[in-house]
Amino acid sequence: MIMLSQDAYPTRTQQSAAILARHDPVVYDRLPRTPHHHVFLDDAQREAYQRDGFLLMPDLFDKEEITFLFDTMQNMREEFTHAGRPEVIAEPGSGEVRSIFNVHRLNEIFANLVRDPRVLNVAREILGSEVYIHQSRINYKPGFNGKEFYWHSDFETWHSEDGMPAMRALSCSILLTDNSEANGPLMVIPGSHQHYVSCMGETPDENYKKSLKKQEIGVPDEILLRYLADMGGIKSCTGKAGSVIFFDCNTMHGSNGNITPYPRSNVFFVYNSIDNQLETPRNGLTPRPEFVAAREDIAPLSHAPLVTA
Amino acid sequence: MIMLSQDAYPTRTQQSAAILARHDPVVYDRLPRTPHHHVFLDDAQREAYQRDGFLLMPDLFDKEEITFLFDTMQNMREEFTHAGRPEVIAEPGSGEVRSIFNVHRLNEIFANLVRDPRVLNVAREILGSEVYIHQSRINYKPGFNGKEFYWHSDFETWHSEDGMPAMRALSCSILLTDNSEANGPLMVIPGSHQHYVSCMGETPDENYKKSLKKQEIGVPDEILLRYLADMGGIKSCTGKAGSVIFFDCNTMHGSNGNITPYPRSNVFFVYNSIDNQLETPRNGLTPRPEFVAAREDIAPLSHAPLVTA
16 A cells, blocks of 8 residues: 655654655745844855754843843742643753743743844744744753753654644744853754654654653654764854854754753743644644644734843 | 761761862872883973863874774673673663773783873873872763763772772873763863862762762762862863873762763773772771772883884
């Protein structure tokens, strides 16, 4: 029997891992200029993002803003630590707060931050359309015993578990602490966004409850990872607090653990094009909850006033 | 009852963690010059080691030598993987070979390597005496899932579990693969060797069977680690294969895990002064086996011919 599939990005259905070509643009055509859509990235930045699949912009937020945002994160951690809420993900082992999801709806300051033109404009520019937040979170990664995030393409999960149709989304990570070589910074494989790594294994229902702690499904094959890293190298995205990393939804990334005394904390927003709204998940899976993958709150984002302390 | 103790470096006996001053020199007086004791370190290098507690010497071994040594390590790994030998320590979790101890007695090539003047002379120079090997091992740290080594002072363990009397030993790590920022390089806290961090907890007998996989006793207090790191910073000892890191027995060090595809492999020798031979372990512990802490094979090392392929 021959199976016909319309899916350009099959995964978790195959007998073996595979590497497939990307079918979507990386940087989309510019939006028409209006007072609200002023150009933010120059040609060199667009080309770098197109080629590498990420862009590190130093010092996009100043010290005062970051102090304010860091305190906001700490207050959320304290408030949510023992609240037994599903948005809170614990570290495997220590039980410390690893991530809190949905911060742009749980907290007014982060609600404004996703609308800050410095990040929102970049998302619109690259995705060439109006955008909304597919997912948001703070990643605390504590000092001394912060655990690693293994290599993955976000799109592989969002496509299979959330039914995101195309590669027209990006992640934006705002550094709330200095991210040094030593405290487990984001590592990306430049150029990997041009290749879709189809993964082995079937997804169990409600997989997210485990996978947000430690991903075991949708894990790329070691030989393919080595192939991508040999081609593109590995880039550690280090920077001072206030720097921002934008990266394509299909860029292979991960991070090592953190035994230093210094937490590696980021706030993390996923912008998705309004032309790329979620469909039904693949393989008959139940949709993940709204706080992990937005299906309802998908109105285009408008600008907000700058963050101030 | 008042307990009197002659021990300058008490640990694992106290109610609380403490930080104590070092009582021993770091760099010892030079040996008298003889044809076999030619000076190898210059004054700047001696001063750097004295101040920082470590010295990174790039490219001490050339590419051909390293290829030969890397192959030697790989052959040992294959030979010993399923041999069920006590010298082989597995990774927690995956069961892959993490370390093999006693390589300078199990393998002729490593037996010669500990006598190579490029490393042996540095050990003699710094320790100001003839030396022998207290411990040797290869640390493989595989790619993809290599686990961290948490912060520790080697001397804290060697003093308490092996009865090493004074801080007159050093470790020498010869890099067999490139040690990059990304694959879990050795991290040291410069200046930490001047402070002795006394640890909490009692040592169970045969603790080494667990501690060589994952140290749980002799773990420094988090507040004291933070204090040392705030003072001295954290230095990642990265370098090309063939570089060598020498560090004091009391320098606080550790390393993060390794999710990159590239193993971070080193061969590791501990040189001890012949004037610093082991006494009985503290607190009535049974001495660890010869392959972890030499008590019998303690004759001064003489030079060997250079390693060649």
